[in-house]
Amino acid sequence: MRMKTGMDLPHPPAVDWKEDRLLLLDQRRLPTETVYLELTRPEEVREAIRELAVRGAPAIGIAAAYGLYLGVRDVPGEDEEDFWETLNRTCDRLGTSRPTAVNLHWALRRMVRRAESLRGKPLSEIKEALLREAEAIRREDAEVCRRIGEHALSLLQDGMGVLTHCNAGGLATAAYGTALAPLYLAKERGWRLKVFADETRPVLQGARLTAYELKQAGIDVTLICDNMAADVMRRGWVQAVIVGTDRVAANGDVANKIGTYGVAVLARAHGIPFYVAAPTSSIDMETPTGADIPIEERPAEEVTQGFGKRTAPEGVAVYNPAFDITPAEYVTAIITERGVIRPPYAEGLRRVMEEPPK
Numbered sequence: 466m467r468m469k470t471g472m473d474l475p476h477p478p479a480v481d482w483k484e485d486r487l488l489l490l491d492q493r494r495l496p497t498e499t500v501y502l503e504l505t506r507p508e509e510v511r512e513a514i515r516e517l518a519v520r521g522a523p524a525i526g527i528a529a530a531y532g533l534y535l536g537v538r539d540v541p542g543e544d545e546e547d548f549w550e551t552l553n554r555t556c557d558r559l560g561t562s563r564p565t566a567v568n569l570h571w572a573l574r575r576m577v578r579r580a581e582s583l584r585g586k587p588l589s590e591i592k593e594a595l596l597r598e599a600e601a602i603r604r605e606d607a608e609v610c611r612r613i614g615e616h617a618l619s620l621l622q623d624g625m626g627v628l629t630h631c632n633a634g635g636l637a638t639a640a641y642g643t644a645l646a647p648l649y650l651a652k653e654r655g656w657r658l659k660v661f662a663d664e665t666r667p668v669l670q671g672a673r674l675t676a677y678e679l680k681q682a683g684i685d686v687t688l689i690c691d692n693m694a695a696d697v698m699r700r701g702w703v704q705a706v707i708v709g710t711d712r713v714a715a716n717g718d719v720a721n722k723i724g725t726y727g728v729a730v731l732a733r734a735h736g737i738p739f740y741v742a743a744p745t746s747s748i749d750m751e752t753p754t755g756a757d758i759p760i761e762e763r764p765a766e767e768v769t770q771g772f773g774k775r776t777a778p779e780g781v782a783v784y785n786p787a788f789d790i791t792p793a794e795y796v797t798a799i800i801t802e803r804g805v806i807r808p809p810y811a812e813g814l815r816r817v818m819e820e821p822p823k
Contacts, residue, residue, distance in 0.1 A: 490519070520670070523744060527599070552577065613742050613801065630722060631675070717814065719793070799814070
């Protein structure tokens with residue numbers, strides 16, 4: 466499918482805008498059904514984010530940006546007080562949809578700053594600028610993903626085995642994805658990488674999404690259960706691990722899908738580099754360490770009744786965090802659109818975030 470970015474992707478876009486409505490690929494129904502939600506109200510966008518119809522930190526940010534525009538689009542006339550109250554209320558409401566992914570708040574802050582820069586202008590002009598800003602966020606994300614992929618590819622070699630956890634591909638972003646971007650670029654170059662995709666319990670983003678999009682792209686992918694990662698590493702089938710992230714703290718600690726920390730520990734035990742693909746929009750210099758990152762807890766039913774079938778006794782206690790924290794000491798490098806950062810991360814992250822965007 467050809468997106469507005471001009472790039473050919475083997476899978477449908479996760480987020481699109483058409484005829485004054487936000488189109489979100491309902492990822493809860495993949496890989497068996499391709500269904501788009503057509504959203505025209507910010508509360509619908511918030512619910513889609515909260516219920517994982519759209520997921521992946523960059524895609525969440527893009528969806529929220531459009532959601533904020535939808536919230537103020539229909540404010541009548543030139544009622545400035547109503548407009549600014551609605552803008553702030555909608556921003557606050559969308560910001561509560563998921564607490565861990567910092568891209569959500571980054572995108573909303575960017576949208577509000579754009580509106581504030583035009584305060585005093587006709588509201589119709591501000592509304593149009595907000596729609597253009599949401600489009601810019603989506604377009605820039607596609608470009609960022611491509612650059613992350615190019616930097617990440619410099620750390621890989623033809624013929625390698627690469628393991629990934631959760632889904633940080635095109636379905637989680639505007640285009641190529643973050644952690645999966647180098648795999649797409651390797652395919653373009655004719656490289657033969659062997660990818661192992663963790664299923665990623667309990668919602669199976671690896672099985673339903675990563676395996677789906679890599680298979681669609683003709684990339685050699687093997688799906689494994691989460692508890693098989695150590696075995697494929699021991700057999701020498703994996704030479705690198707690459708994952709995405711929902712937030713990077715100022716010291717290099719990384720929040721990503723639950724199970725990532727365990728994969729990092731396994732990689733360290735087997736002498737395998739562990740890479741994190743992170744757009745600068747996922748780097749939060751205001752959060753000192755991973756201990757300061759809020760971790761979302763999901764409903765128990767995702768574990769006890771996954772996909773509608775009960776697999777645990779009724780009433781059993783369940784702990785179901787959506788994310789975990791991988792300490793910086795287990796991260797070999799953080800790959801951004803501005804280059805590869807190696808330890809010490811506090812210094813490297815600060816330097817990268819102070820650079821003007823290219």
